[in-house]
Amino acid sequence: MQRYFVRNEQIVGDHIMISGDDVHHIGRVMRMNEGDRLLCCNERSETMLCEIEQISNDFVRCRIIQWIEANVELPVHIYVASGLLKGDKYELVLQKGTELGARGFLPLITSRSIVKWDEKKGDKKVERWQKIVKEAAxxxxxxxxPSVYAPMTIRELIAWANDMDYTCIAYEEEAKEGRHSVLAHLLQTMNEGESLLLVFGPEGGLSEQEVTLLKQHSFMTCSLGPRILRAETAPLYALSAASYEWELK
Structure with missing residues (x-):
């Protein structure tokens, strides 16, 4: 059954007023009609079974039929900070990372980033990224x-991470040294509801200076196994490992 995310202010009593691009999707793409049912999720991650009462060009009015108990989120909150990537690789991380349960995405401006961030086009870019995440969710x-933040520097990331329970850098030098147990131990140590910020470099990786700066602010380093992964693969590997540890074992 198709689902849509709504803001809390769109819910009035036992009715929901859906607006924006979702109106077109419901009426034109899904070709739903009055009486059809769909799922809505509010900002508290609560799920509602709804029935369409009215469809217009500007809004879709739905009536809440039932509140549904659903446990589909990762028990731990994992945020992915990764360097900006070429082409559509970062969009792949956003889409697949959302499917794998990431809580939020923080694009990084690093010394080895090939992609240069254009502030003039920044708002539209982040808006596109958030749309990709919404559709994937x-x-x-x-x-x-999940939230998609505006690109930030390493120092801005350090300030942002103050509220995280754990912070960790996926660092290829750890793999070269054969130290592969840090991430597994970290995932086993975490408690339900705790947060973890995982940091990944761009195509060229993080510089030694950037890693040193992060380590000076209590970021640990970890390996993602004996093989060196591409920049777009590494976050998905780590999220898969977290899903296995918390949801499949």
Whole structure:
């Protein structure tokens, strides 16, 4: 069943007023009619079974039929900070990372980033990224829509990470040294509801200076196994490992 994310102010009593691009999707893409049912998720990650009462060009009015108990989110909150990537590789990380349960995405401006961030086009870019995440969250039947932050520097990331329970850098030098147990131990140590910020470099990796700066602010380093992964693969590997540890064992 198709689902849509709504803001809390769109919910009035037992009715929901859906607006924006979702109106077109419901009426034109999904070709739904009055009486059809869909799922809505609010900002508290609560899921509602709804029935369409009215469809217009500007809004879709739905009536809440039932509140549904759903446990589909990763028990731990994992945020992915990764360097800006060429082409559509970062969009792949956003889409697949959302499907795998990431809580939020923080694009990084690093010394080895090939992609240069254009501030003039920045708002539209972040808006596109958030749309990709929204569609991926709906497709994968998540109850929470991850946030996509504006690109930030390493020092801005350090300040942002103050509220995280754990912070870790995926660092290829750890793999070369054969130290592969840090991430597994970290995932086993975490408690439900705790947060973890995982940091990944761009295509050229993080510089030694950037890693040193992060380590000076209590970021640990970890390996993602004996093989060196591409920049777009590494975050997905780590999220898969977290899903296995918390949801499949």
């Amino acid at each position: 709906e497709q994968s039947h998540r109850a929470y829509m």
